[in-house]
Amino acid sequence: MSQAVVAEPQRLVRANGVHRDIYRDPDVFAAEMDRIFTRTWVYLAHESEVPENGDYLTLRIGLEPVVLVRGEDGRLRALVNRCRHRAAVVCEQPVGNAKSFRCQYHGWTYRNTGELVGVPYPERHSADVRERLGLISLPRVESYRGLIFASFAEDVPPLAEHLGPGVTGYIDRFMDQCLGLPLVAHRQAHRIAMNANWKLQVENGLDGYHAGFTHRSFFDVMQRRTGSSVRYASSLPTATSRAFRNGHCAIDPETSSRKPLIARVRTLPEATQRLDQLLAEVGEERFEDYLAGLPGAGINIGVFPNLQLIGIHIRRIEPVAVNKTVVSVRPLLVEGAPESLNWLRLRYHELFYGPAGFGQPDDFEMFDRVETGLDAAHDGWLRFERGLGEETPAGDGDADTVVGNVTDETPQRGQYRQWVALMAGQVRP
Ligand code: FES
Ligand SMILES: [Fe+2]
Incomplete structure (x- = not known):
């Protein structure tokens, strides 16, 4: 069975879902390492x-x-x-x-x-x-914008062409997140080992559907601490998800107001002193701009197969075995900025991300639950059908880009279109 599906990977992916074997079959994993990781950027x-x-x-x-x-x-x-x-x-x-x-x-x-x-x-x-x-x-x-990619395949298209105008526009927004000042990677990263297939993290980093449920305890606590109601982006009809060319994607809550995020920053221990220091160092005129860029660009970006840009961090997904993955989470600091700004960026990042964060461990818990559910052989399909058929062209200079609501499974469908194309050897060259 498994050799046959490796020969015909399109049997494992439909327009509205994927078969459990793509997370479980060691032959599929071996084929992914060869046909995805040595064939693309x-x-x-x-x-x-x-x-x-x-x-x-x-x-x-x-x-x-x-x-x-x-x-x-x-x-x-x-x-x-x-x-x-x-x-x-x-x-x-x-x-x-x-x-x-x-x-x-x-x-x-x-x-x-x-x-x-x-x-x-x-x-x-x-x-x-x-x-x-x-x-x-x-x-x-x-x-591209400081992000280094490599390929074992000599004949891949130039990186900028592979990324395309859709996702590079988002990467530009991410990299210019704090007054356009240059960003530098922190010397340390959290490296989190999980007993789950690598694609669960690929899907989850661009999942605008789950936050209000998986991370509900985070939003509840923030609501209590800030005293203001937390309206997650999924309730906004204008918040979008996007699938770009080649499996790249983004979710964009389109909240122009940074106020809820700043309110959360203010709940951090020592935040008042550090914000006062920042105000003293940058002056009243620029303070609000610095504050706006402090928590990141407020968008999630996925570059298929192994990069995500979220909040202030770069996330690299490292497959180890069919049921083992290491996820590295490396924050970006603002080069030459006041120490108080980078201190606040890091503490805010740690509030949600990393092994002791308030949010990221919830996702890992869900990966455990999915892995347990995958033991069930009855109904072998996982569904990515939310918003299917409702997507519209983006008009972002890339004919391939489609847009859905932020809670739609538009990014995941795009990721799996690229998965099939690479696994079936349909990608240029
Ligand atoms: S010198 Fe490297 S393996 Fe012998
Ligand atoms: Fe999450």
Whole structure:
């Protein structure tokens, strides 16, 4: 059964839902790692995580271990983190700075550009060993607004074309969230391991339907603390969800007022002193603008398959096994801004996100419940039919973009259209 569905992935996805096998079948997972993660652009990191020559970080693209490194020539490369001798990883650390990587097994040494420069006792090797066996360098590495992507496929379209005008417009809004000031990634990220399939997080980060229910305790507490009623975006008819080209998507509550968010910021411990400090540092005239940008852009963005931009953070989804995923949540700080502003940004972020946050653990609880429900073999289908047939073209310069209400499952349908296209090998090239 499973080999047959891997051969015909379109059997697992309908216009209005997906089959449980896509979350459960190890053969589907293996096919995803190959046909999705090595065939399209995959998000790696923000440029501010590797600013200096020699800066590196290790991660995986699908299951492939990779070092993202800025070489001594200043160029960013994604190198397969595997010694060309007998496969040991050449870089063990999660982050650091190095001119070279020395494999600890037999001492082969590679420059941070990937070139093999040292082979112990070279006289017993063929003369051309160094030219032949540099680290494998991914053929494509490109950035958009500081977000670095790489691809194992040489023939993917340029990154900007792959993203398209719809989602790049949203990424611009996100990156300009605080007076257009440059953002820098925090040195630390929460990395949360979950016993669930990676696509549950892909769907959930763009799910405008669930917040009022899954996160009800958060809204109830905020209502008590702020003393004002909390109207979640799902009740606004003008709030939208969007599916862009290539599985990218966004939800946009379109609340021009930042007041409810600022009211929540004010409930943080020490908030009054920090807001006073901020006011003293930036002056009355600019204070409101800083305040407006403090909690983020108020939109959720998904870049298929593994990037989400939410609040003030970058979320990277790392599949580990068919039922194991690591989600990394890395906040962005405002470069050169008063310390009080970044302090408030971080504390507000932690209020909802991270393992001790008020909101994100609720989502993980729901993933557990879905995983349990997936044990039921009767009715093998999960439904993404809300708002189906109601969507309209967006007129954002991209003929592929469709818009629904914020609670519609428009983003998820877009994600699964791209899933099928990649899994069935229908994507250009
Ligand atoms: S495996 Fe790296 S030097 Fe032998
Ligand atoms: Fe959530």
